[in-house]
Amino acid sequence: MVRTLASSASPLPDFTQITDKVQRGNYAQLNDKDVVHFEQLLGKNHVLTEDLDAYNICFQKRIRGNSKLVLKPGSTDEVAAILRHCNERRLAVVPQGGNTGLVGGSVPICDEIVLSLQRLNKVLSVDEVTGIAIVEAGCILENFDQRARDVGLTVPLDLGAKASCHIGGNVSTNAGGVRVVRYGNLHGSVLGVEAVLASGQVLDLMSNFKKDNTGYHMKHLFIGSEGTLGVVTKLSMLCPHASKSVNVAFIGLNSFDDVLKTFVSAKRNLGEILSSCELIDHLAFDNALDHYKFLKSPITGYPFYMLIETSGSNATHDEEKINQFISDGMERGEIIDGTVTGDPGKVQEIWKIREMVPLALIEKSFCFKYDISLPLRDFYGIVDVLRERCGPLATIVCGYGHLGDSNLHLNVSCEHFNEDIYKRVEPFVYEYTSQLKGSISAEHGIGFLKKNYLHYSKNPIAIDWMRDMKKMFDPNAILNPYKMLN
Missing domain, CATH: 3.30.70.2190 (Alpha-Beta Plaits)
Incomplete structure (x- = not known):
């Protein structure tokens, strides 16, 4: 059975796990001890257990999960502590930004814990000389762009959802937007990322240089990986000067x-x-x-x-x-x-x-x-x-x-x-x-809705290597399950 809603005027969709007959992964069940642990870590105000529809339902109202817990960390260290606990307990997690995606990539499919990055919303610095900005993943794109424009720069990404989408989500889906013809894809504009792996290890891949040829360019693995390899918490971006x-x-x-x-x-x-x-x-x-x-x-x-x-x-x-x-x-x-x-x-x-x-x-x-x-x-x-x-x-x-x-x-x-x-x-x-040798996803990602069609754009060998990388970064498969590859 397929999803049956894609209109903002429609009532709530049925649970996707039921309509799409999704077999829940071999994950632990959330319990009261887990909730208490997270409350001690984040404070009760940042641990939500009620009125979670806005986090469970995708933008188009086509996907509906059944998460019982939303966590709102305020720092990279808190993200790391959350993932460390979830990995040890085998609790599945779905990272979520502005929830403006169109392929069901940022909402639960079953009962995954929602890791909302809304509080990681700061523009940490914007250098008008170098054009380099350092920003947290939960910063709204429009706010980021306004901060850049205050010093005569602009963010090289513009989307219709800019008033609500998060820059971390943009990077995690490799969003394109209306000015790719001028500024290129995010793979060229993002100089570095900070990402937290499933184990809780923080991977610092930040850079302040366009040219940094020191080994593998691992940042590119996280650009477009849709939260399946790690949770992007910070990034550095090259912002061009705003046009007069x-x-x-x-x-x-x-x-x-x-x-x-x-x-x-x-x-x-x-x-x-x-x-x-x-x-x-x-x-x-x-x-x-x-x-x-x-x-x-x-x-x-x-x-x-x-x-x-x-x-x-x-x-x-x-x-x-x-x-x-x-x-x-x-x-x-x-x-x-x-x-x-x-x-x-x-x-x-x-x-x-x-x-x-x-x-x-x-x-x-x-x-x-x-x-x-x-x-x-x-x-x-x-x-x-x-x-x-x-x-x-x-x-x-x-x-x-x-x-x-x-x-x-x-x-x-x-x-x-x-x-x-x-x-x-x-x-x-x-x-x-x-x-026609085209791509089944130009800028919105694969998420849940396109995961069964990935083979139309990637050959079996490439998909096998993607699975191997997923296992290496996330051996317990707790990060954004049921998306892209599984």
Whole structure:
């Protein structure tokens, strides 16, 4: 049986252990002595045993665990002491940040203890000379970025969930966001991490240098490991200087072929100032505007929309370049209509449209959501294929995403969970993606929802090595069980 809820308006889902027939691992049962031990360690105010739904249920309300205990450590030492006890007792643990993930990676599946990092929320330092920031894992991304901007820097990661997601969770899932085309993935921006292993041992992999070629780059094991190898408690990140001039173009196009031509033109003609290149198809766009009446779009009525952002240091130069880019595209007939603005308020209004698209889809109805990487020439084809495959069973089949780094967010909506649609889209989506040599997860991770499909992107030998690394770092398998590999 599959999960049957993905709408914020829906009631609570059933327990995932029951609906998905999950066999509980060979873990100990939490008892009163454990709770007393944690209360003595953290203080009673940071040991929660009641009203735990917010920690047990995932963002999309598709996964529901049955944890009876939430722990909120306030330091790395407290995290280490918690894991040391849990490892000795064989108590399963799920690390949790802002709980904004889309693959069920940060919530319990059975009765695991929730290790919330909400109290590890400090920006410890930001150096405007080197651009290096040291931050605790539980710091909210938006707060981190504001602290960086106070000294003229910016965090090289921007997400729609920035007001609630944690930087530690971003790193643990290797989140991408809208500016990968400019700043690259987190593997390049994160200089070092501090992680606590299942045994309670603290692994200090912090670094203040972009160049640090001293042995194995072990930090990379924790970037994207989704809390299965260790709990990231601190990290150092290289933050670029904030741009003085930001411009956004919002344009309408008649075909995906024109989208590709416009993208090539943007890379060629905007080059050094191009910071984002987003695609929204008309169904996703219209659905957002219909659901959120406060959204105001400068243009409507086109099959495809692109949001192109530039970031530079010379306003006059940047405005001339982006206006010339739009003018040339319209002259060639690739861009049909569009608007350009450098006004901060209007820039924010246009970005708001893109940010509200995914929320409108999950608030309005049930939504199957897929986060995949595909070759650019085949970027949108799967949307058309699924639209035909699902037919009238689906209310909306649409696509939007980060064209600049080939990351498509594919959505199939229906009034309520539909078993027929489920069978038509899974595992077809992953098979289709695999045939094109794409990735079944571009930026959201594997978590619980995709763990049975990992083989579509990783060969058996690679998966075996991943299992071996998991056993080495976490021999009792207490960290985030039932996710990614097990």
